[in-house]
Amino acid sequence: MHRRLLLLGLLRQHKMHGYQLNEFIERDLSFCAEVKRPTAYYLLEKLAEAGYITEEEEERRGGRPPRRIYRITPRGEAYFLELLRENLRTYRRVTFPGDMGIAFIDALPPHEARELLEERYAQMREMLERIQQISGHAGAPRLVIEHHITHLKAELNWLEEVLASLAQEEESAGEA
């Protein structure tokens, strides 16, 4: 449902065609939204069938496929608000696939585990920097960026503690 919410929310701001919509999502929202192109086209079709948006063909010069311009309808606006309320109201639990590795971390010698997690750590830092750079960027909603920054900082903190405890294990193993 959050993908529909996204599409409706964007169409509420401007009429757009699918390609445009997808470009915007990829360029400006890829850090927080996952909607692949075929999915977007598919959902637009569904939303149009349901009467939440209208589809208007705009002929293009050259043999190009005509653009299909989508606009939100009053019913779509109502639906958008419904989805929005539902989304704001409910907390959806996150699961971290990366936790499975942590759960079985003892299966590896501490120094190897540390090396591997160090790689993960570097990727997380990179991600944090990339997100911090979006900050000025128009289009990307400020609160969401801040959310991701908060989140990533917490993740980094936690991983640092894990790494520290691994380092300690290594030490005490070295003594023995």
Next chain:
Amino acid sequence: MHRRLLLLGLLRQHKMHGYQLNEFIERDLSFCAEVKRPTAYYLLEKLAEAGYITEEEEERRGGRPPRRIYRITPRGEAYFLELLRENLRTYRRVTFPGDMGIAFIDALPPHEARELLEERYAQMREMLERIQQISGHAGAPRLVIEHHITHLKAELNWLEEVLASLAQEEESAGEA
């Protein structure tokens, strides 16, 4: 892949049948792992086909279906380590469906948005408390619990800021 990692990781510790495996996951790991029963059965079948685990039927008194006891094989052990290394090494980005609502929060009057988010906030607190209570619990891996606690606290902090900024908007709207 992280589901396979989980199953192999558990079978590495004890031989088990599917029902037992599923019970353990639901009871002790539901806070961090999502594997539904049919999925578990399905994956066990696949892992057995691939030779990573062996299947042994144990007849049961009464008309009950025989238990299928699974044990990890040496190849399975190697595969487990492969998956484990891969899992530890790579950071997988998280997306929050709840961010979509935040992105369009201005579509609602601040007081309504605040009320809705207040509900979300309550659910998050509940979740945090539930996880803090697992802490003593055997079976659930300590680091993963701590991860979730860290995560949830960061989420709560961030939401508190959002709520505060909404409260401010309400105030300045009240003045006008």
Next chain:
DNA sequence: TTTTCCATGTAACTCGTTACATGATTTC
């Protein structure tokens, strides 16, 4: 001249979930 951009769409597939089905045994 080759690559990239525009703009759509479809088909096949993966992964996972829900819902349904079975059947004896123990517990309330």
Next chain:
DNA sequence: GAAATCATGTAACGAGTTACATGGAAAA
């Protein structure tokens, strides 16, 4: 006597992704 427990399995569905297909126009 009804309900929960044990223990499996299958079928249908849903959501989303990847990969494939088209075809001219503009840019390199």
